[in-house]
Amino acid sequence: MDQAETKEWSRRYAGKRLLRSEILLDDPLFQQLINTSYFTPVPSIVRNYFQTQCQRCGNQKRSLFGSIPCYSCGNVHVYCRKCIDMGRVMTCTPLYEWTGPEMDWPHHSNACTWSGELTEPQRKGADCIVQAIQHREKELLVWAVCGAGKTEMLIPGITEALRHGQRICLATPRADVVQELLPRLQQAFAKLEIQALYGGSRDREATAQFIIATTHQMMRFKHAFDTVIIDEVDAFPYTNDPSLPFAARRAIKPEGTTIYLTATPRQQHQMQIASKKLPHVFVPLRFHGHPLPVPEYRMCYTMKKDLATYRPPKAFLKWYHRRKHPERQLLLFVPSIRLAEGLSEQLSDILHDCVIQAVHASDKGREQKVQQFRNREFDLLVTTTILERGVTFPAVDVAVLAANHTVFDEAALVQIAGRAGRSPNDPEGEVLFFHDGKTEAMGAAVRSIKRMNKRGGFR
Amino acid sequence: MNCLWCDEAIIPSITWKTIVPLTEPMYLCPACTKELTVLQGGRCRKCSRMSRKDLCVDCERWQSNWSNGRDPLEWNISVFQYNDWMQEVISRWKYRGDYCLGKAFLPEYQRVFRQHFSFLPSNTAIVPIPLSEERLRERGFNQAELLADCLPRQTDQVLKRIHGEKQSKKTRLERLTGKNPFKVTQTVNNPVVLADDIYTTGTTLRHAASVLKQNGCPKIYALTLVRG
Structure with missing residues (x-):
């Protein structure tokens, strides 16, 4: 040897x-x-x-x-x-x-090849991350509103960690997000080897200093990383499957740093923040500096009857025909897969000049449809909650049918509302909640959006 | 009790039947049970495939091609139809090695045995299709043995398999023209029911049947879980 x-x-x-x-x-x-x-x-x-x-x-x-x-x-x-x-x-x-000799990872004095600029609020968040890594703090929660530019905010922190010769893991709940992040981060750190791990990925060995992985993949590690960044801590399946927090906790070295990223912290984290047990930084502004669109309620008394026959409710059609910006695409959220398919058929019959597609979790052509929608190849996309987070469309209005359904909890509704107005060219978008009886979650979502806007300096 | 496949809790409705403690426990939840399609109705009398003809095209070919028209296999009965869900279940059960999953199929497998094979004498032997030594070490168990052991006749492990490429990795032609991988370790003079998990082209079963026949076995049948 x-x-x-x-x-x-x-x-x-x-x-x-x-x-x-x-x-x-x-x-x-x-x-x-x-x-x-x-x-x-x-x-x-x-x-x-x-x-x-x-x-x-x-x-x-x-x-x-x-x-x-x-x-x-x-x-x-x-x-x-x-x-x-x-x-x-x-x-x-x-x-x-x-249990042999420890690996000594190389120190990169300046690995970052990213030339973009951070905005003022992003700068603040990024500084906190850098400090947490420098001082080897145990935990930090970054609470950044939807569309704040979380990935860019991580770049200075990752650069700092690499300077100290640390090993880093960026864990996200879903494989599509890993695939989307890899090219972006590879561009930001052009000379560094970055590996992506997910079920069915090409890199199996995980020998790189910087790893982007789904949270499931962390089960193979123990005390491996100095810094672990967990994206979307409030999302499925991280919150539903106890083995994922278990794996994440074990993958970090005992003296390592964990950074949580979220736009909608769960109650457990909110309580820890309130009692000052969990250090956090709040990034209230979207990167283009405009406030989050606040959802409006629309009552539909016949919702149950309409949706039982997959008919779009009257109130929805009325709003659709009088939209302020009919040139925008429309993203329509529904609570179930069956409804997504049934409704898209009925809508195609009613709205003749509008091309409509439906997408859901068991749809094989999902990625392709999302890409087509992004390229403005069709006007209306009916979707289940799978598109609630991690996707960006330039100019859309968002409507939620049966927003009082139990699948739409507070976090889901805030995330859904965050799909609108993400581009600097069209920073506003309408968000509508169609319901037949307001729920606690809907109220909480609107309150929390308003509160975040207020903290961002908007009235 | 939780569903063996999706781990949802199964809440049985309470009837007189479920109160009696002797009833079979439920292994799959209602949603997963729906995915299982039991083969019934018009089928090929030889290979159990869904077909309007009495004898399907493949079986006609077997009759004429295999060793001068003397097909060693009397007939095969399968329990379930092969579908995407079944493929996933089988791959977790067999290749990933989730041993318990096999239990979900046993009640139905036993029922079909009683329905189609009860005319056989009590000295009939059940012969599971063996795995090669190497494959057995890799997987840790033989799925055919699990199936054979649940049937109400004596199990005799009289075959031995020589290690080769997996059947599922071969093309149809490679399977049909492949060498016979089986050897007999002990002769059987009673009727035999071969037990296996999947009937795809029927080559494996015919290979096994032909070596048994050469060694003096009078009649050979097969009971397989899935008709591929």
């Missing part, structure tokens, strides 16, 4: 927790590395008196464990069914941790 080899191994395996099948070394060499305690086996499933826990995904739910008669040792083992897509973890196969 010479120096260069050891360095290569530590670059590949430091900070990870892997199955034997994920370590691409042949058996004699691997055994030698275990004997010299460069690799340490750790139990993959821990059983206490009352519960069982998978040590990779943190799963403790009893229905997500199964038992299997093992062929190689003849015993019956417990295995984890939750993370089985990453290779089966069972009692007789340990996970291996790298």
Whole structure:
């Protein structure tokens, strides 16, 4: 084992927790590395008196464990069914941790090749991030309104982390966002190797200093990163699946920094902010300096009856024909997939001069349709909540049908309203909530948008 | 109880039937059960494929081509139709190795056995299609054995498989012209029901059946979970 080899191994395996099948070394060499305690086996499933826990995904739910008669040792083992897509973890196969020499990541004195300018509010947010990284603070929540330019705000912070020779991970909940972020950040750090990890990505090894990944991919890491940036902490599935916060917490080094990004913090975070337990910075202005559009309510008494037959409500059609800016495209949110399809058909019959498409999560041509809508190839897009965040269309009006449905919670409605007016050329857009009975969530969404505008210096 | 596939909680409606503790537990939630299509109605009498003809085109070809018109397999019965959902389930069960998932199919598999094979004598042997040693070590279990063990006849593991490329990675022609990978370790003189998970071209089952027949087995049938 010479120096260069050891360095290569530590670059590949430091900070990870892997199955034997994920370590691409042949058996004699691997055994030698275990004997010299460069690799340490750790139990993959821990059983206490009352519960069982998978040590990779943190799963403790009893229905997500199964038992299997093992062929190689003849015993019956417990295995984890939750993370089985990453290779089966069972009692007789340990996970291996790298305990050899630590990887010394290079210090980049100035890795940033981005030449853009930050606006004043963005500058403020970016400075806070830089400071948090410099002082190795434990946590920082960046609360930036929809369309504030969060990715640009991260660039100085990432530059600073690279200057200190840190390893960085940017985790987002969805694979499409990873694919969108990679080229943007690769442009900003042209000379640096950046790897994107998501289910089905080409980079599998995760050997780069800077990694963009879906939160699921963090399950393979342990104490790997000095700085972890978690995008959209309030979004599905991060808030619904306890194994994702578990994985994120473990992937960070004990003295590392976590930066949360969000436009709509959940109540838990809001309370931590209010009681000063979680340091935060608020970026109240969109990058073009205009306020967020405030939603308007429209009552439709016949909503239930109309939507049962996929008919657009009268109030919606009335508003549609008298829009102030009919040249804008329209993004129409509906609560269910069936409704999206049914309604788009009916609308095509009613509005003859308007080209209409529907998009939802189980739609295979989803990315293509979104791209076509962005290129203004059609006028009206009916969608479920999948387009509520992370997408930008230059000039749209937004309408929500049955805004009082339970899928539209406060965060979803704020995010939906944030789709309007994102371009500096058309910074305003109408946002309409069509409902047949106002809900708590709708009220809270409007209040919180108004409050954010107020904090941004608008009346 | 949670659904084995989507992990949604299953809340059964309470009837006299569910109060009696002897009833089968539900393994799949109603939404997932809907995705399962049980094969019924007009089918090929030989391979169980949905077809209006009594004997489908593929089976006619088997009759004329395989070893001078003596097809070693009497007939095959499949339980479910192959579809996208089934493909996902099978791949998690077999290739990812989610052993428990197989349980969801057992009640239906047993029911079909009773329906179609109860005329067979009690000394009938169930022979699961084996995996090669290498593949078994890789996966940790043999899905055909799980299916065979639930049937009310004795299971006899009398076949051995020589390691080769996975069937699912081959094209149709490669499968049809491939070498027979099976060997008999023990002769059987009783009727045999072969148990396997998927019937796609029927080559695997016919390979297994022909070596059994050469070693003196009178009649060979097959019960497969899915008709691909």
